[in-house]
Amino acid sequence: MSVEQLIARDLSPAEPIVDWLDFDFDTRQVHAGEYPDLNTGLRVPPIALSAGYVFDSFDDQVDRFAGRSIDPIYSRQGNPTNSVAEERLASLEGGTVSVAVSSGQAAISSALFTLAQGGDHIVSTASIYGGTRILFGRSFKRFGIEVDYVWDADDDAEWERAIRPNTKAIYTETIPNPRNDVTDLRRIAAVAAKYHLPLVVDNTVGTPAIIRPFEHGANIVVHSTTKFLTGHGAAVGGAIVDGGTFDWEAAERAGRSFPLITAAPRPGLGSMLDRFGTGAYARAVREAVVNDIGPSLSPFNGFLLHQGMETLSLRMERHVDSSLAIAAWLEEQPEVTSVDYTGLPSNPLYDLAQRDYAGRTGSVFGVTVRGGIDGAREFVNGLRVFSRMTGIGDTRSMIIHPLSSTHATFAPEINERLGITPGLLRLSVGLESARDLITDLRAGLDRVR
Numbered sequence: 520m521s522v523e524q525l526i527a528r529d530l531s532p533a534e535p536i537v538d539w540l541d542f543d544f545d546t547r548q549v550h551a552g553e554y555p556d557l558n559t560g561l562r563v564p565p566i567a568l569s570a571g572y573v574f575d576s577f578d579d580q581v582d583r584f585a586g587r588s589i590d591p592i593y594s595r596q597g598n599p600t601n602s603v604a605e606e607r608l609a610s611l612e613g614g615t616v617s618v619a620v621s622s623g624q625a626a627i628s629s630a631l632f633t634l635a636q637g638g639d640h641i642v643s644t645a646s647i648y649g650g651t652r653i654l655f656g657r658s659f660k661r662f663g664i665e666v667d668y669v670w671d672a673d674d675d676a677e678w679e680r681a682i683r684p685n686t687k688a689i690y691t692e693t694i695p696n697p698r699n700d701v702t703d704l705r706r707i708a709a710v711a712a713k714y715h716l717p718l719v720v721d722n723t724v725g726t727p728a729i730i731r732p733f734e735h736g737a738n739i740v741v742h743s744t745t746k747f748l749t750g751h752g753a754a755v756g757g758a759i760v761d762g763g764t765f766d767w768e769a770a771e772r773a774g775r776s777f778p779l780i781t782a783a784p785r786p787g788l789g790s791m792l793d794r795f796g797t798g799a800y801a802r803a804v805r806e807a808v809v810n811d812i813g814p815s816l817s818p819f820n821g822f823l824l825h826q827g828m829e830t831l832s833l834r835m836e837r838h839v840d841s842s843l844a845i846a847a848w849l850e851e852q853p854e855v856t857s858v859d860y861t862g863l864p865s866n867p868l869y870d871l872a873q874r875d876y877a878g879r880t881g882s883v884f885g886v887t888v889r890g891g892i893d894g895a896r897e898f899v900n901g902l903r904v905f906s907r908m909t910g911i912g913d914t915r916s917m918i919i920h921p922l923s924s925t926h927a928t929f930a931p932e933i934n935e936r937l938g939i940t941p942g943l944l945r946l947s948v949g950l951e952s953a954r955d956l957i958t959d960l961r962a963g964l965d966r967v968r
């Protein structure tokens with residue numbers, strides 16, 4: 520066929536895909552949220568380093584400030600680079616809308632401040648990240664929001680005692696650290712539904728590559744994107760994802776008020792629920808909390824986040840494979856008294872881990888060595904590949920002693936109930952060779968007496 524004949528056939532290129540909803544997870548983690556650059560044809564969405572945005576007209580400015588337009592006014596509310604990460608994460612988690620913020624702590628705070636105010640109450644499962652417990656016990660307390668803990672999530676009577684008329688949310692984590700004691704989300708979601716409460720779930724350690732909380736009844740998901748989602752430890756960030764599933768009107772009828780979502784902010788303007796439907800909660804987070812308090816994400820860190828998510832499933836596969844091998848090896852070592860990894864058949868939560876997590880419970884877990892704190896010190900000081908540092912979810916493996924760091928300010932009786940003992944170490948298994956990591960751990964254990 521001649522060139523002229525080919526031209527005559529008018530075989531114009533197919534239109535680019537803009538909606539990745541029906542594609543597989545691995546495809547969406549690469550493409551969801553991206554947009555074509557019409558100026559230069561850049562393949563990778565660029566970093567939009569601009570504090571503000573030009574209005575199309577006087578009326579466009581009026582509409583944006585009146586809340587009739589979703590276009591941003593200022594980068595405190597949103598940024599094109601961060602929007603790529605937000606849309607991608609919402610797609611991977613199976614939510615409606617995501618809001619990126621400056622850190623994981625900012626995500627937890629923004630998520631819950633949208634639901635609760637001074638005089639309100641939150642119920643949390645007891646086993647959660649130590650930094651979150653500090654946040655609840657210090658800053659939330661100063662703001663007049665009380666938090667109570669449920670120690671046995673299977674105990675209906677304990678939930679009954681904990682939940683009050685002014686309770687505004689239930690909070691939990693998929694895979695709590697440091698002890699990897701996975702959560703039965705279905706059970707907690709049933710409790711939340713019974714009491715007309717939104718269930719907020721931190722999926723930092725799980726990630727949507729392992730478990731998607733909305734599929735188990737959660738209503739809101741939060742992340743420290745600093746960890747596995749970004750994956751390389753070079754950028755701090757956080758995110759809130761709205762599942763779009765909570766019935767705010769039914770909650771109001773049941774006596775639970777969420778004014779930032781269901782009340783009109785001013786005469787002539789509908790509520791967030793009226794205007795944004797299944798994305799109402801996320802819009803309230805963005806407009807009424809993040810915009811006001813200001814924990815916005817740097818677009819540079821947003822760029823690193825959506826770049827990191829492109830390889831999430833591949834990295835998590837390696838993280839988990841290595842963790843399973845290392846946890847099984849550690850369990851056989853004479854210097855080790857216990858390994859807290861629910862992917863092991865010996866763990867009491869193994870059946871739950873198989874049912875909801877396919878036995879792949881992340882790469883953050885606890886190991887207890889003999890000799891108490893002295894044994895822990897010798898073990899940690901003998902390591903050369905594991906980095907002695909705080910943090911999890913990095914390409915690099917890390918270790919820390921919780922009792923003297925993340926849990927150092929807690930009362931002894933609280934740490935005892937949480938299982939934070941003098942000999943407990945938290946491991947975060949990275950992407951190095953499992954063989955090399957085991958060799959390093961053996962060298963550390965050789966120093967334990």
